[in-house]
Every structure is written in C-alpha cells, then in structure tokens.
Amino acid sequence: MKIGIELGSSTAGQPVRLDLEELLSTRLLVQGNSGSGKSHLLRRLLEQSAGHVQQAIIDPEGDFVSLADRFGHVVIDAERTQGEIQRIAARIRRHRASVVFNLEGLDADAQMRSAAAFLNGLFEAEREYWYPMLVVVDEAQLFAPSGAGEISDEARRVSLSAMTNLMCRGRKRGLAGVIATQRLAKLAKNVAAEASNFLMGRTFLDIDMARAADLLGMEKRQAESFRDLNTGSFVALGPALSRRPLALKIGYVETASRNGRPELMPPPELGSAQIQDLIFDDLATEPMPTPVRRVEARPVEDIIETLEEARPPEPVPVDPEAAAAFEAEREALVAEIVRQFVADGDAPFRSAASLYPDFLVHCRVRRVGSKVPDLADFTRRLAIARAGLDGRVDSEEWGRAVEQASGLPEEMQGVFLLLARAGMEGAPSPADEVLAKAYGSRSPSRGRWLLTYMEERGHLVCEADFRGRRVVRFPALGWKTAPGDPKALSA
Incomplete structure (x- = not known):
C-alpha cells in the first residue's frame, strides 16, 4: 500500500x-x-x-x-x-x-x-x-x-x-x-x-x-x-x-x-382555540408570501x-516498505494463478493467447488489482511455470541464463530455462516430449523444432553421443547437460 x-x-x-x-x-x-x-x-x-x-x-x-x-x-x-x-x-x-x-x-x-x-x-x-x-x-x-x-x-x-x-x-x-x-x-x-x-x-x-x-x-x-x-x-x-x-x-x-440527520421535536403545547386563532385570524390583511428566490449562479468567468x-494538491511521499509489501503480495497472487493454469487439465496444451482472457477473470476474482500482467508478460510467466521453474533460481550464474533467455520469444523462454537448468545441474537433457509440453504442445516434433530454432540463433548447441543420446551445450554460460534420450516417454 x-x-x-x-x-x-x-x-x-x-x-x-x-x-x-x-x-x-x-x-x-x-x-x-x-x-x-x-x-x-x-x-x-x-x-x-x-x-x-x-x-x-x-x-x-x-x-x-x-x-x-x-x-x-x-x-x-x-x-x-x-x-x-x-x-x-x-x-x-x-x-x-x-x-x-x-x-x-x-x-x-x-x-x-x-x-x-x-x-x-x-x-x-x-x-x-x-x-x-x-x-x-x-x-x-x-x-x-x-x-x-x-x-x-x-x-x-x-x-x-x-x-x-x-x-x-x-x-x-x-x-x-x-x-x-x-x-x-x-x-x-x-x-x-x-x-x-x-x-x-x-x-x-x-x-x-x-x-x-x-x-x-x-x-x-x-x-x-x-x-x-x-x-x-x-x-x-x-x-x-x-x-x-x-x-x-x-x-x-x-x-x-x-x-443533517432529522431529530424529534415535539409540537408546541397550545390549546385548540389558540392554534385555530394563529392559523385563521387576519387572513385578509396578511400579505401574500413572496416566493423563495434562488441565489443567482456565479458567472462562468x-x-x-x-x-x-486553485492550487493542485501537494504530492505525498511514498512509503517504500509498504509499497514493497503490497507488490510482493500481488506478485504471489499472480504466480499462484499461473501455477493453477499449468496444473489444470488441458490448460498446459492451450496457447497463452487463448488462456489470457481466463487469466484476467481469475485476477479479478482474486482481487489482484490494476497492475495485471499484459499478454507478453503472461506468456513468459506461463512458459516458465510450464517448465517447472517458476523463475526462482537465485544465483548470479542463473541470472545470466535468464538474461540470455530474454532474447527469445516469450513463449520459448521457459523451454530455454528448462534446458539451462539441466545444463547448470549436469542433469540429462530433457526429451522432446518434455520440451513440447513445456511449450504447450502435445507433439514431440515441436520439441525438436524448438531446439533447432535456438541452435540456429546461437543460444545453444546440440550434439549426440555414440548411443544416440542428446547433449546440449551452452557456450555463453559454460554449461552442458548429461546425455539424455530425446525419444524417452514421460510416465
């Protein structure tokens, strides 16, 4: 606040x-x-x-x-x-x-x-x-x-x-x-x-x-x-x-x-005859009441x-601690809504553009406020959540990976970070099906296309060992994944 x-x-x-x-x-x-x-x-x-x-x-x-x-x-x-x-x-x-x-x-x-x-x-x-x-x-x-x-x-x-x-x-x-x-x-x-x-x-x-x-x-x-x-x-x-x-x-x-608020006021204590005299006596001699005149409106000039x-209101200094707490609460709500989309049935396989109207409705129901992520920001968040990362790996090296991912389209950034995470940890290279799902697709060929797209633009290099297992290297980061079966099926 x-x-x-x-x-x-x-x-x-x-x-x-x-x-x-x-x-x-x-x-x-x-x-x-x-x-x-x-x-x-x-x-x-x-x-x-x-x-x-x-x-x-x-x-x-x-x-x-x-x-x-x-x-x-x-x-x-x-x-x-x-x-x-x-x-x-x-x-x-x-x-x-x-x-x-x-x-x-x-x-x-x-x-x-x-x-x-x-x-x-x-x-x-x-x-x-x-x-x-x-x-x-x-x-x-x-x-x-x-x-x-x-x-x-x-x-x-x-x-x-x-x-x-x-x-x-x-x-x-x-x-x-x-x-x-x-x-x-x-x-x-x-x-x-x-x-x-x-x-x-x-x-x-x-x-x-x-x-x-x-x-x-x-x-x-x-x-x-x-x-x-x-x-x-x-x-x-x-x-x-x-x-x-x-x-x-x-x-x-x-x-x-x-x-004001009306208050009780008892009538005067007068007899019936006195009241009648006050109302009916000397009607002929009393002048007609003059109509109430409205105060003339001020000229436009x-x-x-x-x-x-008129002086504008003085700006009021912002409390940085209160503002940071309010933004942290908002960010937590947005992240929770995005995770719900990823975990909900067929939502992982729908495009970000088709999910965005539903995302706006959820933000309104959860009272996120006015600073709702736009479509591009939502697409990036969705891709990172689909990759199972949530964008929360805290290290200087990981910051370099995030910076490199920003050069890719929003919907691909999560896939790149999924691969980079495997390279940083020395884990096996994710299979085509895993990459496709992180992108929001059911087709393993989409995963292979993503690797080709990133390799052509210099973000990574794909190699195969003698058993046909894939190894992904990240020259700018100095990382390399362990060999992984590109055709492996998820459980």
Missing part, C-alpha cells in the same frame, strides 16, 4: 485503510439504504483524500457544498447551458481544481442532462490533462437507472452513457469512479459491475441483499447479515481495501451536511478565474 487513507476501524479496533493509488485504477461502489451512513462514508473518503488527489463530486442534493469552506472545493451551480458546463469541466481538468457540481433545485430530467454534460466534459479532456481524479457520484441510481422511469428516454440515454464511460473507460483517462447508491437493484448492472472495490451498508430488501452478497462473494445465507449493520457500519472488499470481506465502522468527519487560481 503506497498511500493509505484511514476510513475507520474494524470490529477488532484495528484501523482500516484504503489504498488510494489502487482505488484510482479499480473504482469503488458504495451501497446503503437511506440513513445507513452512506453520505458520511463519502464525506470521510473525500476529507481524508483531499490533500492527495483532485476531486469532483456530483451532488444532487447539495450535501457536499460544505467542503468548499474547509478544503477549498469550488462549488459549481448546474443551472447553465450544456456548452458552459463542458467548458468548465475542461478547465477543471486543466487546472486540477477540486469541485462540487451542485445539482440541487433541478428536476430529475435536468439533473441527468447536466451530470452527463459534466462527465462528458471531464472524459473528453485533452490527453495532456489526464491527471488522476476521484469522481464521486452520490445517488448514482438517479444517473444510471436500471430501467425506464418518469424521466425522458433521451435524458436517460445520455446520462447512462456518461456513467458507463466513467466506470468502463475512465481509468485510462485518469478518472476513478466512486459511485454510491441506495438500491443496487435500481442501479444499471453494467455500471455496477465495473467496480472492483465495495463498501456495503445496511439494506433490507431481499433483492438488494442478494446482489450485495453476490458482489462480495458471500453465501446466500449470509446475505441477511446486512440487515443487522448499524448506521455507519459497512462491509469492505476489494484490492484497495481488503482481500476478504471486512466489517468496519466509519470514522468521524470534519464537515457536516447542510441537511468567475468560475474559470477561481479554477485557474
């Missing part, structure tokens, strides 16, 4: 940290019924990360405008034209300003259109301004509904498209989606499915509990435990949080929502000037 922010504490009293850099690559989904502490959780996350990363909050109820006074967020009123919103969004990315996009006062249709324009403006910024940014969307089911409602089809289409872009394609543009919803069942599945980190709070409906348990990998009988969570308590899972479901209590916050004056 490189930069960890403290969300709260576990049931055992231990601090629970969120890896902020991992979150930027893997996205977060927060779910909880009204009153579960969902907005409190988002506020804690925003406050703790404000000094580390740029933030943009899509705020349908005006709950987060209080961040402006304490943390310097720029509040942007959404009652603007689509062009103005998109230009402001472009300036936000250019100047790395943290903002609250306030949608309060707009009807549902207008909120969806405004949010879509804002997200598209962030998404379509020029490549040179793709700085990391947390994009927090509260009440995400309003902007990515699972079905049609009272809003127009056009508003739903543009809003859902923008939310899908944020969660599916935003990572490459530096946009890390953090979405919060009251109802998982009302949130579009293709939007929710892109999150790799989850914080699940109290919920009561069976369909929501079942989806929450499914996302966390819990058994169905455990789903009812979400009913028992207290306000501010959540179950966390994901590469940025915990490898296993972990219950935690969210910590305190420095700012407060303008709405003022917003832009504020954005240009």
Whole structure:
C-alpha cells in the first residue's frame, strides 16, 4: 500500500485503510439504504483524500457544498447551458481544481442532462490533462437507472452513457469512479459491475441483499447479515481495501451536511382555540408570501478565474516498505494463478493467447488489482511455470541464463530455462516430449523444432553421443547437460 487513507476501524479496533493509488485504477461502489451512513462514508473518503488527489463530486442534493469552506472545493451551480458546463469541466481538468457540481433545485430530467454534460466534459479532456481524479457520484441510481422511469428516454440515454464511460473507460483517462447508491437493484448492472472495490451498508430488501452478497462473494445465507449493520457500519472488499470481506465502522468527519440527520421535536403545547386563532385570524390583511428566490449562479468567468487560481494538491511521499509489501503480495497472487493454469487439465496444451482472457477473470476474482500482467508478460510467466521453474533460481550464474533467455520469444523462454537448468545441474537433457509440453504442445516434433530454432540463433548447441543420446551445450554460460534420450516417454 503506497498511500493509505484511514476510513475507520474494524470490529477488532484495528484501523482500516484504503489504498488510494489502487482505488484510482479499480473504482469503488458504495451501497446503503437511506440513513445507513452512506453520505458520511463519502464525506470521510473525500476529507481524508483531499490533500492527495483532485476531486469532483456530483451532488444532487447539495450535501457536499460544505467542503468548499474547509478544503477549498469550488462549488459549481448546474443551472447553465450544456456548452458552459463542458467548458468548465475542461478547465477543471486543466487546472486540477477540486469541485462540487451542485445539482440541487433541478428536476430529475435536468439533473441527468447536466451530470452527463459534466462527465462528458471531464472524459473528453485533452490527453495532456489526464491527471488522476476521484469522481464521486452520490445517488448514482438517479444517473444510471436500471430501467425506464418518469424521466425522458433521451435524458436517460445520455446520462447512462456518461456513467458507463466513467466506470468502463475512465481509468485510462485518469478518472476513478466512486459511485454510491441506495438500491443496487435500481442501479444499471453494467455500471455496477465495473467496480472492483465495495463498501456495503445496511439494506433490507431481499433483492438488494442478494446482489450485495453476490458482489462480495458471500453465501446466500449470509446475505441477511446486512440487515443487522448499524448506521455507519459497512462491509469492505476489494484490492484497495481488503482481500476478504471486512466489517468496519466509519470514522468521524470534519464537515457536516447542510441537511443533517432529522431529530424529534415535539409540537408546541397550545390549546385548540389558540392554534385555530394563529392559523385563521387576519387572513385578509396578511400579505401574500413572496416566493423563495434562488441565489443567482456565479458567472462562468468567475468560475474559470477561481479554477485557474486553485492550487493542485501537494504530492505525498511514498512509503517504500509498504509499497514493497503490497507488490510482493500481488506478485504471489499472480504466480499462484499461473501455477493453477499449468496444473489444470488441458490448460498446459492451450496457447497463452487463448488462456489470457481466463487469466484476467481469475485476477479479478482474486482481487489482484490494476497492475495485471499484459499478454507478453503472461506468456513468459506461463512458459516458465510450464517448465517447472517458476523463475526462482537465485544465483548470479542463473541470472545470466535468464538474461540470455530474454532474447527469445516469450513463449520459448521457459523451454530455454528448462534446458539451462539441466545444463547448470549436469542433469540429462530433457526429451522432446518434455520440451513440447513445456511449450504447450502435445507433439514431440515441436520439441525438436524448438531446439533447432535456438541452435540456429546461437543460444545453444546440440550434439549426440555414440548411443544416440542428446547433449546440449551452452557456450555463453559454460554449461552442458548429461546425455539424455530425446525419444524417452514421460510416465
């Protein structure tokens, strides 16, 4: 973990940290019924990360405008034209300003259109301004509904498209989606499915509990435990949080929502006659109430000037020991997944390209995180694992062999290292069938072809003794295998 922010504490009293850099690559989904502490959780996350990363909050109820006074967020009123919103969004990315996009006062249709324009403006910024940014969307089911409602089809289409872009394609543009919803069942599945980190709070409906348990990998009988969570308590899972479901209590916050939590207030102790007099007396003489006037939106020029004056967050030093521990854990998970592929039935005889999609699925299930090996790296790892080496022979001489293997195609490196290992130890030369299997083939002739390919490029020399047994020499390394039968069959 490189930069960890403290969300709260576990049931055992231990601090629970969120890896902020991992979150930027893997996205977060927060779910909880009204009153579960969902907005409190988002506020804690925003406050703790404000000094580390740029933030943009899509705020349908005006709950987060209080961040402006304490943390310097720029509040942007959404009652603007689509062009103005998109230009402001472009300036936000250019100047790395943290903002609250306030949608309060707009009807549902207008909120969806405004949010879509804002997200598209962030998404379509020029490549040179793709700085990391947390994009927090509260009440995400309003902007990515699972079905049609009272809003127009056009508003739903543009809003859902923008939310899908944020969660599916935003990572490459530096946009890390953090979405919060009251109802998982009302949130579009293709939007929710892109999150790799989850914080699940109290919920009561069976369909929501079942989806929450499914996302966390819990058994169905455990789903009812979400009913028992207290306000501010959540179950966390994901590469940025915990490898296993972990219950935690969210910590305190420095700012407060303008709405606050409702409290009981008894009515005044007045008699019936007094109440009637207060309501009905002198109706004719009392002036009509004046309509509440909204505060006029700030001009675009003022917003832009504020954005240009905003200072980017200060970089935070990385803890090298924590980073090394986190990378070691990730590497161990990847190595274990690759070994499972080699040991699983016909997988050793499938090409690396055909196995790679399954490898990505396993990485996601095991919460490996964002730094997943690409196809070339996976091919090299698979070849080494097929050769039974795992790339873990620690010596200076072996390092020279690994360096020489890097000059071969990724899928051949494991075969070369298998031969080199035999040469270093003076073991018999592996048979054609063994070489072919290490390459991922059932054909012994493929093993002979591999030797010819490597010999023609000067990596090794093949010779035969008077009994027809093969000896493989490695001139650059000074190694030689013992004689081995090339036609020997594996047991």
